[in-house]
Structures are given as structure tokens and as C-alpha cells.
Amino acid sequence: MxxxxxxxxxxxxxxxxxxxxxxxxxxxxxxxxxxxxxxxxxxxxxxxxxxxxxxxxxxxxxxxxxxxxxxxxxxxxxxxxxxxxxxxxxxxxATPQKAVSNKEKQAVMARDHYMCTICGISGGESYHDDSNQTAVLSVTRRQTILPDGSEATLLVTECKRCRSGSDGRTARVDEALAEIKNLDPGDQRRILRWMERGRRGTTPLERAWNTYRRLPADARDELRSAIRD
CATH class of the missing domain: 1.10.10 (Arc Repressor Mutant, subunit A)
Structure with a gap:
């Protein structure tokens, strides 16, 4: 066109x-x-x-x-x-719907722990891959398919970077539920604990890796040598 x-x-x-x-x-x-x-x-x-x-x-x-x-x-x-x-x-x-009130925004952000529901970054926090950019949170509407197949427009907290990179696809609770039901019972219990805490748990291996990644490059070299020895 x-x-x-x-x-x-x-x-x-x-x-x-x-x-x-x-x-x-x-x-x-x-x-x-x-x-x-x-x-x-x-x-x-x-x-x-x-x-x-x-x-x-x-x-x-x-x-x-x-x-x-x-x-x-x-x-x-x-x-x-x-x-x-x-x-x-x-x-x-695409005419914009009625604006979300400040009261609604505050309630949604508090529910989402003032973090982007997609990437988990907090408002004002720098992105780990671009320290020049800081996260700005906003409350947006997301079309969502519920477990019973009905569709609803729900409010979520997103940072502007995730919002701009979104492909606009409808969120599907039914697909998420199917994925979880395919997990073995132990993993189902583990993901339920993550849901209740509002954050993903980490294994000792992941914690060790994250500690290693926080070291300066020269210190990482020393650590690798120490482990090989």
C-alpha cells in the first residue's frame, strides 16, 4: 500500500x-x-x-x-x-479504550510487585544488557484466553521495552495449564511454589553460576584455573 x-x-x-x-x-x-x-x-x-x-x-x-x-x-x-x-x-x-485510572494502575503494579510481568525488571532498574536504559513500567491491557475458553481483557504491568517488542498475541491460560500438566509431579509442585512466592527458585548450580558471572574477568580466569587444578 x-x-x-x-x-x-x-x-x-x-x-x-x-x-x-x-x-x-x-x-x-x-x-x-x-x-x-x-x-x-x-x-x-x-x-x-x-x-x-x-x-x-x-x-x-x-x-x-x-x-x-x-x-x-x-x-x-x-x-x-x-x-x-x-x-x-x-x-x-484500534481506538483506545477508556484510560486506566491511577487507582487501578497502582493496584495492578502493587499486585505485580512493581515488576514487569514479562522480563521481571523493576521500575527504574537498568537493563543488564544495556545500562544506558532504565525500565519504565506501565499498565497495559492484554487479551487473554481463560481455562474455560472464554476471552477477557486483563491488566498487566509491563516495561516499555517489553511492550514495544510484543507481537500482540493473545495470552492463553489454557496453553500454560496444559504445559504444566505435562510436567512430572515433582516439577508441578516446584512450579506451584514459584507461583506462590512470586519468583522462580534457583538450584545450587544456578546460584554458583550467577556468583561466577558477577566476578571480574581476571577473577573468573583464576577461578577456572583453581577448579582445573
């Missing part, structure tokens, strides 16, 4: 739609932009930056310095395009 040009004077679309096209056609995924560039692109349009921020409600991902320490306070990174809002049918189908 050929996209309309973001600055086509014949395009009958609002600033949010034009902003989405501008991000794709001018900025490009993975690149940065700032408010001054928005003002230059949309002269005379008040709150154009807010209209572009509204794209987040349609799955568009734009990172700020709060999520990526390599960015300045003025810059944002266009990370990922979401719903093609220039398509009226797609936009209507």
Missing part, C-alpha cells in the same frame, strides 16, 4: 495522522527528533507535539531520556510504528 505524503496539501487528515506519516517518511524508525523539528514541520499548529504523543495510544513507540539515558532532554527516538492511523478502518478498530 502506497502511503500518502505527510505534507500533501490535498490530504484531508489531522495533525496526528500527518505526524505519523512524518515520523515514517522523514524521521525513520530508530532515529531521533525534537520539538523544534516538529514546529518546523507543522508551523502554526499549536500542540503538534501532543498530537504526535497521542500516537502512543495506537501502539507507536517513542522513547525519551527517561527510558534511554543516551538521549538528551529535548530528544525523542522514534522506535516503532504502530497502528496505521491514516487508514480510517484500522484507526477505528
Amino acid at each position: 502506497t502511503l500518502p505524503a505527510w505534507n500533501d496539501p490535498e490530504l484531508k487528515a489531522g495533525t496526528m495522522v500527518r505526524g505519523a506519516l512524518w515520523l515514517i517518511q522523514v524521521v525513520g524508525e530508530g532515529n531521533t527528533f525534537n520539538k523544534e523539528q516538529i514546529r518546523e514541520a507543522f508551523p502554526g499548529i499549536s500542540q503538534a507535539d501532543r498530537r504526535i504523543r497521542d500516537l502512543r495510544d495506537y501502539g507507536w513507540v517513542m522513547l525519551t531520556s527517561a527510558e534511554d539515558a543516551t538521549l538528551t532532554a529535548e530528544d525523542q527516538r522514534f522506535e516503532k510504528a504502530g497502528v496505521p492511523v491514516w487508514d480510517p478502518t484500522a484507526r477505528r478498530a
Whole structure:
């Protein structure tokens, strides 16, 4: 499908739609932009930056310095395009649901121990593979198939990185239940204990490995030599 040009004077679309096209056609995924560039692109349009921020409600991902320490306070990174809002049918189908209230957000985050339910990182914690990025938690809706086959929209805590990398697939309790029932009785009891504690247990081998990985490289070399001897 050929996209309309973001600055086509014949395009009958609002600033949010034009902003989405501008991000794709001018900025490009993975690149940065700032408010001054928005003002230059949309002269005379008040709150154009807010209209572009509204794209987040349609799955568009734009990172700020709060999520990526390599960015300045003025810059944002266009990370990922979401719903093609220039398509009226797609936009209507993805019209954001009623916002989750602050009270609901706090209750969900407290239930999830203020950790991402996908990767387990806590809010404000640096990612182990990228110390420049710190986790920002949000509460999102997840379509979920329950054990009886019914479908429900449930609230979960996710970090922005996991949310942006999500493929949008429906969560399936029935599949998880089937996987657990295929475990032997001992493993079923073990995973139930993990569920009750809210975290996975570790074996002595895993604890020893994690201790080893925390050592400086030279110390790891010394340890390997000591074990071989």
C-alpha cells in the first residue's frame, strides 16, 4: 500500500495522522527528533507535539531520556510504528479504550510487585544488557484466553521495552495449564511454589553460576584455573 505524503496539501487528515506519516517518511524508525523539528514541520499548529504523543495510544513507540539515558532532554527516538492511523478502518478498530485510572494502575503494579510481568525488571532498574536504559513500567491491557475458553481483557504491568517488542498475541491460560500438566509431579509442585512466592527458585548450580558471572574477568580466569587444578 502506497502511503500518502505527510505534507500533501490535498490530504484531508489531522495533525496526528500527518505526524505519523512524518515520523515514517522523514524521521525513520530508530532515529531521533525534537520539538523544534516538529514546529518546523507543522508551523502554526499549536500542540503538534501532543498530537504526535497521542500516537502512543495506537501502539507507536517513542522513547525519551527517561527510558534511554543516551538521549538528551529535548530528544525523542522514534522506535516503532504502530497502528496505521491514516487508514480510517484500522484507526477505528484500534481506538483506545477508556484510560486506566491511577487507582487501578497502582493496584495492578502493587499486585505485580512493581515488576514487569514479562522480563521481571523493576521500575527504574537498568537493563543488564544495556545500562544506558532504565525500565519504565506501565499498565497495559492484554487479551487473554481463560481455562474455560472464554476471552477477557486483563491488566498487566509491563516495561516499555517489553511492550514495544510484543507481537500482540493473545495470552492463553489454557496453553500454560496444559504445559504444566505435562510436567512430572515433582516439577508441578516446584512450579506451584514459584507461583506462590512470586519468583522462580534457583538450584545450587544456578546460584554458583550467577556468583561466577558477577566476578571480574581476571577473577573468573583464576577461578577456572583453581577448579582445573
